[in-house]
Amino acid sequence: MLSRVYSCVLTGLDGNLTEVEVDISNGLPALNIVGLPDTAVKESKERVRAAIKNSGFEFPMKRITINLAPANTKKEGTYFDLPMALGILQASKQIENISIESFAFIGELSLNGNLNRVPGALPLVIALRNQGIKKIILPKSNADEAAMIEDIEIYPFHSLKDIIKYFQGDCMVAPYKTDKRILRKGSSGYDEDFADVVGQEMVKRAFQIAAAGGHNIMMIGPPGSGKTMLARRFPTILPDMTYEERLEVTKIYSVAGELSDYASLVKERPFRSPHHTISSTALVGGGRKPKPGEVSLAHFGVLFLDELPEFQRSVLEMLRQPMEDEVVTISRLNATLTYPSNFVLMASMNPCPCGYYGDLSHACSCTPMQIKKYLSKISGPLLDRIDMHIEIFPIKYEELTKNCTSKTSAQMKVDVDRARKNQLERYKNHKIFFNAQLTPNLTKKYCELGYQEKLLMEDAFNKLGLSARAYNRIIKVSRTIADLNDCDQIETAHIAEAIQYRNLDRKFWNL
Amino acid sequence: MNKNTRDLGIFGEKIAAEYLRKLCYKVIRSNYRCRFGEIDLIVYKNNTYVFVEVKTRRNTSFGRPVEAINRNKKTHLLRVGQYYIQNLNLKDCNFRFDAIEVMIDPLKPPKVNHIENIM
Numbered sequence: 091m092l093s094r095v096y097s098c099v100l101t102g103l104d105g106n107l108t109e110v111e112v113d114i115s116n117g118l119p120a121l122n123i124v125g126l127p128d129t130a131v132k133e134s135k136e137r138v139r140a141a142i143k144n145s146g147f148e149f150p151m152k153r154i155t156i157n158l159a160p161a162n163t164k165k166e167g168t169y170f171d172l173p174m175a176l177g178i179l180q181a182s183k184q185i186e187n188i189s190i191e192s193f194a195f196i197g198e199l200s201l202n203g204n205l206n207r208v209p210g211a212l213p214l215v216i217a218l219r220n221q222g223i224k225k226i227i228l229p230k231s232n233a234d235e236a237a238m239i240e241d242i243e244i245y246p247f248h249s250l251k252d253i254i255k256y257f258q259g260d261c262m263v264a265p266y267k268t269d270k271r272i273l274r275k276g277s278s279g280y281d282e283d284f285a286d287v288v289g290q291e292m293v294k295r296a297f298q299i300a301a302a303g304g305h306n307i308m309m310i311g312p313p314g315s316g317k318t319m320l321a322r323r324f325p326t327i328l329p330d331m332t333y334e335e336r337l338e339v340t341k342i343y344s345v346a347g348e349l350s351d352y353a354s355l356v357k358e359r360p361f362r363s364p365h366h367t368i369s370s371t372a373l374v375g376g377g378r379k380p381k382p383g384e385v386s387l388a389h390f391g392v393l394f395l396d397e398l399p400e401f402q403r404s405v406l407e408m409l410r411q412p413m414e415d416e417v418v419t420i421s422r423l424n425a426t427l428t429y430p431s432n433f434v435l436m437a438s439m440n441p442c443p444c445g446y447y448g449d450l451s452h453a454c455s456c457t458p459m460q461i462k463k464y465l466s467k468i469s470g471p472l473l474d475r476i477d478m479h480i481e482i483f484p485i486k487y488e489e490l491t492k493n494c495t496s497k498t499s500a501q502m503k504v505d506v507d508r509a510r511k512n513q514l515e516r517y518k519n520h521k522i523f524f525n526a527q528l529t530p531n532l533t534k535k536y537c538e539l540g541y542q543e544k545l546l547m548e549d550a551f552n553k554l555g556l557s558a559r560a561y562n563r564i565i566k567v568s569r570t571i572a573d574l575n576d577c578d579q580i581e582t583a584h585i586a587e588a589i590q591y592r593n594l595d596r597k598f599w600n601l
Numbered sequence: 602m603n604k605n606t607r608d609l610g611i612f613g614e615k616i617a618a619e620y621l622r623k624l625c626y627k628v629i630r631s632n633y634r635c636r637f638g639e640i641d642l643i644v645y646k647n648n649t650y651v652f653v654e655v656k657t658r659r660n661t662s663f664g665r666p667v668e669a670i671n672r673n674k675k676t677h678l679l680r681v682g683q684y685y686i687q688n689l690n691l692k693d694c695n696f697r698f699d700a701i702e703v704m705i706d707p708l709k710p711p712k713v714n715h716i717e718n719i720m
Contacts, residue, residue, distance in 0.1 A: 118667055118700060118719045151665050 091115060093180035095173040096194040096223065098214045099158075099165050102380070102427035103341055105210075105217025107194075109159040110170060112177030117153030123174075125158030128166040137168075137199045138175045145203035145250045150182040164424060166379060169208040172197030172227070175250055188257040193245075194218045196228045203250040205229035209347035212340055215239050225265075227253060234354035235344060237268040238337060280326045285498040286319075289489045293320055296480045296591060298502055301327050302509035303570030304526035305563075306413070306435040306475060308398070310594060311482030312452065313445040317438040320482075321394050324436060325361040326499035328392070329510040335390045335523065338430065342389055346382050360391030362433075366400035374408050380420040380427045385412045388433035398439040399467040406472055409435065413475050416527070432527070435476065439468070441598055448598075451484065465598055477526070477563045479594035509573040525570045533562060537569045542582050550589050554596065564588045613657025613703040613711075614641050620701070620713045626651065635688075637680040642701075649695040652682045654719075657703040666702035667716060675720065 091114045098105045121135045142149045156174055158165050173195040179185045196214055198206040211232035218226055219242040226244055228236055233246035243265035247253045255261050284294060293309070300307040301324065309317045331339065339356045343349050349356075364373065364384050375383030384393060395401060412418040412431040419428045442461040446452035456464075473479075513524050520532060528536065539547065551561055565580070568588035572580045618628050626644035633640045642653040654674070656666035678698055686696065700719045704712040 117716060118670055119665065151667070 091181055093177045095177045095180075095190060096218075097170055097173040097196060098194060098218050099163065100167060100210045100214055100217075100345065101163070101425060103213050103345055103429065105214045106160075106163065107218065107221045107223070108165070108170075109157075110173040110177050111157040111159060112174065112181045113155045113157075114150055114152050114178070114181045115155075119151045119153070121154045121156070123156045123158070125156075125161040126164045127158060127170075128164060130168050131158070131165050131170055134168060134171045134174060134199075137171050137201060138178065140201040141171070141199040141203040141250055142175055142178065144201060145254070147179060147184050148182075150178065152182075154178060154181075167208065167210070168198040168206075169196045169210075169214070171199040172205065172250070172253075175199060176253070179254070185254055185257065190257065192223075193225045193227055194223045196226065196232070197247075198229070199250060205247060205249060207231040209349075210345045211236050212238065212337075212344040215242065215244070216341070218242070232354070233266050234268055235340065235349055237266050238340065238355065280323075280499070282323050283326060283499045284323050284502055285496055287316060287323065288492070288494075288496060289485050290316060290320065290482065291496070293480055293482055294497070294502065296478055297324055298327065298506055298509075299567065299570050299574065299591075300324075300434060300436070300478060301329065302506045302524075302574055303513070303567065304432075304434050304524040305477040305567055305570065306437075306526075307478045307480065308435075308437040308439070308473075308476045308594075309480055309482050310439055310441050310598065312449045312484055313440060315482045315484040317482055318396055321363075321396070321436055321438060323499065324392060324394070325359060327503045327506050328359045329503070329507050331357070331359055331390060332514070332523070339390050342382050342386050342429065346387060348387070360388050361394060362388040362391065363394040363396060366395070366397055368401070368405060370402075370405045370408050373405055374412060374418050374431075375420050375429055376422070378422060379424050380422050380429075382429045383418070385409065385418055385431040385433060386429040389430050391433060392436050393433045394436045394438075396438050398437040399464055401467075403467055403469070406467075407469060410471055410475065434526070437476065441465070448481075449484065468599075470599075473595050473599065474557055474559055475563075477567050478591040480591065481594055481597075505574055508576070509570065512573045512576070513570075525566045525573070528566055528569070530562065533565060537565045537580060539565070539580060539585075543580060543585050546582055546585050546589075550585075554589070554592070556592070560592060564592060567591065609657050609659070609705070610655075613705070614655045616657075616703050616711050616713060617653065617655040617701040618642055620715070621653070633681070633685060635681060635684050637684050638677045640678065640681050640685070643685065648693075649697055650686075650691065651697045651699050652678060652685075653699045653701055654678055655701045655703060657705060659705050661704070666704065667700050667714070670700055670719065679720065 093112050095110045097108050097110050099108045123132055139149050176195060196208060196211060198208050200206050207229055211228060212235050215226055215236045216239055219239055224243060226242060228246055230246040230248050233244060236244045245263055246266050256263050311317055336356060343356050362384050373384050375381055375386055416432040417428050418431045441447040442454055442456040443464050444455045447454040447456060447461055568580050568584040571584040571587050618631060621644050626646045628642060628644050630643040633643055640652050641655040644651045644653060654670060656669055658666040697718055698720050700716045702714045
């Protein structure tokens with residue numbers, strides 16, 4: 091009268107093998123769940139009861155005790171419905187002579203016995219594979235996401251009834267496989283293209299550098315100069331994600347419950363543009379049981395903060411640690427979780443409240459005090475972490491009506507892809523993918539400067555009053571520029587270009 | 602209370618008492634009442650006093666009889682049982698609470714289901 095079914099519990103991005111033990115004994119009809127279940131797990135007794143009844147079985151009128159082992163960790167989520175239902179059916183001898191020990195089960199039941207999609211299936215499957223489980227049964231709508239993982243057999247099912255039929259040998263099911271080529275295929279294309287933007291060649295060049303090396307970038311310019319329009323097109327030139335990157339991003343989206351039947355894999359680099367009213371919890375993640383925030387959802391992608399000074403200052407300061415460490419650790423009473431947060435920060439802002447400070451065709455109506463107050467919303471430490479500052483000028487009438495075609499996104503992406511390939515090749519023995527991730531050690535190794543270059547850097551360091559961090563970041567940017575130009579060695583021109591992307595903070599912030 | 606329901610209950614309790622007698626239990630009290638409530642049967646066997654709640658149903662359209670025993674009912678049973686034990690100053694013996702469900706079908710003999718130790 092005892093049965094045991096394997097399942098998995100999710101804490102952050104990691105899963106742990108869990109045994110669902112079901113004991114049925116004589117006594118008043120009752121269903122007790124022990125092993126620190128939360129409300130969603132406790133509620134599952136009602137779903138299990140209805141699902142068993144509506145799948146043509148009988149819910150035993152006995153005393154049922156369910157233990158979720160290890161019993162000392164908190165369990166949450168709805169994916170224990172299926173293992174519980176199977177455990178009850180087995181313990182009450184309604185399904186017999188079948189072996190379910192070699193399987194692990196994940197799934198939420200609906201009242202009619204169908205299996206519903208669960209969030210976090212991908213990390214669960216990865217955890218189960220790492221703990222030696224060979225076969226997994228899960229809802230059909232989670233199949234694509236789970237099939238990303240190799241060396242494990244995925245058996246997706248539509249309903250509880252189908253699973254029983256399978257185990258009783260009434261139907262044969264082959265392990266689910268997706269076409270791996272689809273997984274590795276590039277993004278499906280965008281509606282927008284850089285060819286829509288007339289002129290602004292210098293900005294486009296800066297974007298290419300940022301995209302190739304994963305550098306943070308900030309645009310300052312008057313209203314209507316095309317900041318937002320340019321930013322919206324930034325994803326179109328981002329290099330394609332590698333398989334490992336896709337897996338990691340999909341994991342985060344899976345845990346956040348942002349995957350759907352139509353998009354069960356994240357194929358394109360995320361581009362997150364939260365509104366400036368965003369709270370600090372939504373940005374870095376949080377909640378009673380911490381969920382990933384925007385910085386983690388933008389992992390390996392872009393976090394675009396439009397109108398940067400409009401964000402609450404406290405919210406912006408939250409970005410400092412995740413930007414530096416590339417992970418964010420959220421501590422709450424119930425759990426302390428670490429989510430990756432390796433993103434490219436892209437920010438846009440006006441130089442002053444009226445927007446026209448420094449513009450040649452409009453007069454600025456702000457007082458110096460107002461401008462100072464406005465710009466001081468962006469703190470020095472945050473500014474220091476942004477590698478490239480670019481000023482955007484409004485486009486001239488002749489340029490707007492001139493019938494020249496500018497480079498398309500596809501053309502720009504070719505350069506970016508080539509530069510990224512150089513980096514992947516160079517860092518294949520290290521656990522990094524692009525230049526912005528270089529640690530001080532690796533910077534020394536891969537960004538060696540010649541005599542001329544050293545002189546230039548020394549000059550810039552002293553004259554511009556650079557911080558040590560800014561110095562490192564300039565070198566990383568010049569490494570990317572060299573990669574874009576297919577140079578193995580960083581040259582003076584590369585460094586000079588990198589330095590000129592750092593001069594705006596002095597133009598505006600040292601009033 | 603509807604007379605029919607009351608009669609049904611008395612009938613069910615009779616059947617339950619008969620069933621317990623066959624199992625060599627000695628029926629000590631039936632319908633023991635005190636200010637805390639009522640216990641349908643108090644029986645004794647092997648130095649164990651058993652307090653029995655009998656539930657009778659004609660059909661299961663409102664669920665099985667034992668499903669009607671909830672936490673509230675259990676607390677009542679426990680209080681009456683404790684009162685009884687204290688009142689008679691019973692010592693050196695075991696106590697148990699049981700439930701017996703009786704399902705009555707006019708065409709078939711009644712079905713008895715005995716559940717030991719419901720607490």
